[in-house]
Amino acid sequence: MITVYQFAPAFGLPNASPFCMKLETYLRMAALPFTLDNRGDVMKAPKGKLPYIDDDGTVVADTAFIIEHLKARHGDPLDASLTPQERALSTAFERLFEEDLYWAVVQTRWIEQSGWLLTKAAFFGTMPAPLRWIIAPLARRGLRSEMRGHGMGRHSAAEIHAIGCRDVTAVSDFLADKPYMLGDRPHSLDATAHAFLANLLWAPVDSPLRRHAQRYPNLEAYCQRMKATFFA
Numbered sequence: 001m002i003t004v005y006q007f008a009p010a011f012g013l014p015n016a017s018p019f020c021m022k023l024e025t026y027l028r029m030a031a032l033p034f035t036l037d038n039r040g041d042v043m044k045a046p047k048g049k050l051p052y053i054d055d056d057g058t059v060v061a062d063t064a065f066i067i068e069h070l071k072a073r074h075g076d077p078l079d080a081s082l083t084p085q086e087r088a089l090s091t092a093f094e095r096l097f098e099e100d101l102y103w104a105v106v107q108t109r110w111i112e113q114s115g116w117l118l119t120k121a122a123f124f125g126t127m128p129a130p131l132r133w134i135i136a137p138l139a140r141r142g143l144r145s146e147m148r149g150h151g152m153g154r155h156s157a158a159e160i161h162a163i164g165c166r167d168v169t170a171v172s173d174f175l176a177d178k179p180y181m182l183g184d185r186p187h188s189l190d191a192t193a194h195a196f197l198a199n200l201l202w203a204p205v206d207s208p209l210r211r212h213a214q215r216y217p218n219l220e221a222y223c224q225r226m227k228a229t230f231f232a
């Protein structure tokens, strides 16, 4: 049995961590049975981040390594037939979502005050009061420092939004009127795209980035299609 260790759902999404939502989406798409451990215990995570899995005693961290492991052990129903060019596109778009757009979303949730008030309430609201007062600002400081280390945190808010908007436009233009990112059939890239786009469109955090994404009806329709197909 596969156990997924992740954060508890928040913001009305299967998970407010796009990485945790990506993995759950992948497992559903690949029709693999799993159980969720939503305790969000980052201290126990092998790499200090969630999600990670325990697959009958094999512990794997990081969604890319987890999906690689799942494909090797349980088969690859989604990506086996991809051409080298499709694989290249898939890798490039995953980097766009995970290494670029992710940090623009972090900016809207953790750095900007209006987003931070919502994030604090959603992620730390159930913690007992003295703990909440310590952990929430510490977590925020940690993310601010990670963003700076990454480089994104050195830009102004307007520049970060502009970077994120460019990513969103690229995704919308590439998706165009196709049902899935790479055409008529869903692939693992769609687990990533759905998780990151739904986290941008459907979390109640207003920002220039989210308003930009809302201007592309194909992105909303895509997320609705993924939800109806894999989270019914």
Ligand SMILES: N[C@@H](CCC(=O)N[C@@H](CS)C(=O)NCC(=O)O)C(=O)O
Pocket: 017, 018, 019, 020, 042, 048, 049, 050, 051, 061, 062, 063, 064
């Ligand atoms: N590359 C990792 C990224 C995972 C990640 O960044 N997880 C974040 C939540 S979205 C996390 O656990 N953050 C907790 C922390 O940094 O303390 C993956 O693909 O799994």
